[in-house]
Amino acid sequence: MGLSSAAAGDGTQLCVFDLRRGQQEGQELDKILFFHPADCPILLQLSVIGLCEGIVTFTRIFSPEEDCEVIESEKHSHVFYQAETDIWMVLVVEKNKENELTWRCGALQGILKEAHSLFAMFHGPIRTLLDRQPSAELARGHLRTFLTDYLSDFNVGKKLLFPTYRDSLKERGTVQMLTVSREVALDVQSLTTVLGSCLGNVTCQSLVLFEDLLVSTTLPPDDTLNLYTYAVLRLTPRALHSNASSWSYLRKGTSVSAGPTSSSSNGTTAGERPLLREKLSKGKDGFVAADFAATEARGAVPLTPILWFQQAEERMYLCIYQHKSLTILLLVPASSLINGEEGITHVKKQMLENASQKIVTVEQKLTRGWGGENAYHVSGYRYLLVDPERRVSRASPPGKVTTLAKDSRLALNMLRQEVDLEKSRYKRGDPCHDKDFEACIRTKNNAWVIAKISRGRELYMALEKGGETLLYASTAVEKFSNRYCEGAFSTD
């Protein structure tokens, strides 16, 4: 295939295209909604999208129910994700020289899925944008700024670096929860009640985060996940800190690719470019908002972003309040705020009046009980626990995972890839029946990598410097399950 040799730069491409558009010969360009890198020659873009469309159409003949997930060529992998009906996102990544399996298809799909979910949360579904403006300028404009801002997180130097085997004990698309005592949980819930009543008769929704961990939510799991993801990317104290510290660096990094948009984005607000790092900061009143110091000359008023919640089926204003390590995301139903920003100001005032004391108490209690970033480390184990139904995961702290040998991590990555396949196979067979699964593999470097699925919950772990026998491995899992998972993975 000629396209691989012609691919520019690092060879990573991300495109979004709509199969319903440009069906007439000569109008193929109309299909393309987004293409990264933006400076890629049009012909090459068309070639990539043409290939992808061809594959999608072709595989549908055999598998009308299931989407094509990935095509592997000699030097590239194309990872597919059908974000909305007939709207596809494709990520093209270059393979490394050793031809090892260094990434996992599921993990890359996770990026596409996350990017789309976040986009839909801020701008609504792409299809809606296209329907609203058939020329697609609106959709393209939003996708360009949004995805460029999103991809800036993966920028390392001039390259885009996507998750590899190093991240095999991470699960994108899940929420990490803070474990709290019952007493503190009740305090938090009491705070949630107060937050919910900031608008009077209509209940406001809220998310409470401590550091980068979720403490409570009133939203359904999918909406929680999207908002949580956004918060961890941009809003939590750590994210805000890196917003500020990486300001100049990122600007350099992104300005190249976002070139054409940066000139037109002078007046954009946080609502339009929610992922633009340098604009977000915490104000004196404790609320996090887009910083308009730079554009104040234009008399811009910071606008509160309105988000779309798919599961909750509502559009809501997002107010972000931060007190020390505590981040509160307050969501005000847009339909019940007639006077927009004025109403938001009122809600914020209400919140400060009613909840300040509780916020301080809750923050203190959480800080007191907080075990630090290694709080969930279990010595001897490197693990990842996932509950896909609740979209919750917990893993060994990243600092501990890096101590694993490369071989262990490669093996784990491979195992996870296998498990992913196995899972999708089961799903096709019997969607409502959970199938238990267990695999323990001895790696080249004499470590154990283990995967276990029990009643829909997943546990992955790597044990280095352990015993040699399989009994050792299964006892280790049993112990871990009994002590940290309330027996969820214990052998029956």
Next chain:
Amino acid sequence: MLGNQIQGGLGTPGALSHAYVQHPPLRCDIPDIRGLFYDDANKFLIAPTADRILYWKTTLYTPSGPPNSDPVNEGPVLSVRYSLDHKAIGIQRSRHGIEFRNRETGETCNKKCRADSETILGFFWTDCPTCDVILVKTSGLDLLAYEPQSHAFHLVESKKFNVSWYLYTHESRLILLASGMQCTMFTGYQFSAGGIVKIPKFEMMSKSEANNKPVLAADDVHIVTVYGRIYCLQLDRVSMSLNLYRFYRDAVVQQCSLPTYSSRIAVSAVDNIIMVHQIDAKVVILYDVSLDSYAPVSAPLPLLVRGLPINSKQLSQTADSQSSAYGGTIYGEGWNFLIPDLICDAENGLLWKLHLDLEAIAASSSDAPSILEFLQRRKSDPSMVKTPCLAIVRTIILERRSVPTVAKAMDVVLDSYTRLMKMGGAFPGVRRTHEQNQQLGSQPNEGSHVVSQEPSPGTTVSPAVNPDQASGAVNISEQSNSGVEHSIDRGLLNINISSDSADNTSDAVDKRQQTVGEASRPLSSGTLTQHGQHAGTVAISPIEMFQSVFTLVEDEMMGDPAYLIAVIMEFLQSVSKAGLKAPHNLYVMMATLLARSNRYAEIALFVSNKILEPCKELAMQLMELGLQHPPTRKLGMDMLRERGLHHDYVTAMLQDGYYLEALRYARKYKVITVQPALFLEKAVAKNSAHNLAAVLSFFCEFTPSFKTTSDFGRYRHILSEMV
């Protein structure tokens, strides 16, 4: 709805009042009596005739019937006081002499003072360890000890100073001695089982113009005992205000100035509420000083007579029609206010007891938390506390008051519950030592009359040795050992130690008076046993909150489950703060409400952070709710497993078709209670000969007797047909 209920409970609908006297009163209008006297230590209403002393025990709930009587010598009577053990009577015959009479032997002895230089102002019996009778004279105090055998008194000590008039209440054990030109200088002593305490000399402030310095009269000063604290109210006629002082061990501190609407006032204490009767205005104002708040409980309102036979259709009774009905005047000339809560109508020979109308008070305020607090502190009529409290909580929920308000109200109820429970547990022990203490402290010289278990009746035991003298009356001593307020209240002059707790207060004093000299006799007034009942009937447990509040409001709150959920959440927090356990059914209700609002994610959150504590009831409910929402069902299953409810877990797995997993689990935990047929049926339903064979062979191994059952034969047959 509930508001109506509360108001509907009023004795006379339409008549607004917060305090009342209950008809019929005690009638003491016996002919030939020469005046009425009140012995506040024994709570006797005393009526002397020419040769007898008649007395009624006013602590009996129905003090009707004929009075008791004692023969006495003829002569004038200025005052009468029975000794605390009822074995002797002291009768002041004149301004110079008192006659003491032994009730058993009839022996009398006289105590006289020097007629030329001093007069006797009065006397009283005391349970102070060193003396038995205090004689108050214009020249000071005489402390006398009584020897029953010889029926003789000897002077223990004499305290010399000038006295214009004095004030003593047995409840407080406090005597105030007025002196000075305007009688505003006071010396005070407390004579209690703990010993004698001298109150620092103090002056009652009085606004006075330069040329008009009013003399303070004994009628203008009132000692009140509430919540185990001693207060004094002094009427300042110039500024028309009532000064409230509180007595501490080493100081007398003015707390505030209350307004008055009458030149004559009287003070009563009912159930730790200070009632200030504005006699001219014919209204009463209530104060609850428990939290050092001196705002009136409610607006000034008239006193009602309750229980009058109503023979007219008139709904609202004016004071006039009331008075005509009972034949006297409310706040009439003849009314004497007796300590703590009695009114003696000397003109008509009637004795009334004052009551609080808790329902009316509760209905008069919309501040639910403080009303609940107020009610929970009351104990005179437990039945009137609990039901209204529950009704109030229900009402504020139904009215959808703000969640913080409801939370505060529930906090009050639960705090009160924990406090009362704690005290309820400690009470029996306290009472025992308390009684011993009485005997030791008050009857040091009594000899053969003491109760048998008394080890050495003749010895006077010093308070320091007494382990629990704290629960007795006055506890001012530093070694007090059981008080809640020990550290704070060390300096306070209290009649008992834990002055703020609902358990103690004047009841303890009542108790004490009851036990004195009749420790072996069951108490008729109920003051002693009241504590147990009090804890049981006033306190509202979390379970009662669930049964009488949440289940009752649930149906009506269906339109807005979010509010009820928020309220229950606050309740759970209150319960947790109070260190109590919430009823499991409340978790079931919570889960149901959440599921009904489609808030399954929060169910999962609350289960994972144990806000909904794991229990079988909840697990079962989650499984039930999970029929519409599989992840919730899983939560229920997990809870069954974590709780070790093996049988239910296996059954649930079977229901969901996980029969092989269920088998494995059954083997591991030796669950033999689930019928093999259920497993076999699932395998047959799956139409898998392989699995059916596996299940069959499993049971052959697992349950040896299985091969003999009909199931074995049946499924073997089915299996043979399948292959």
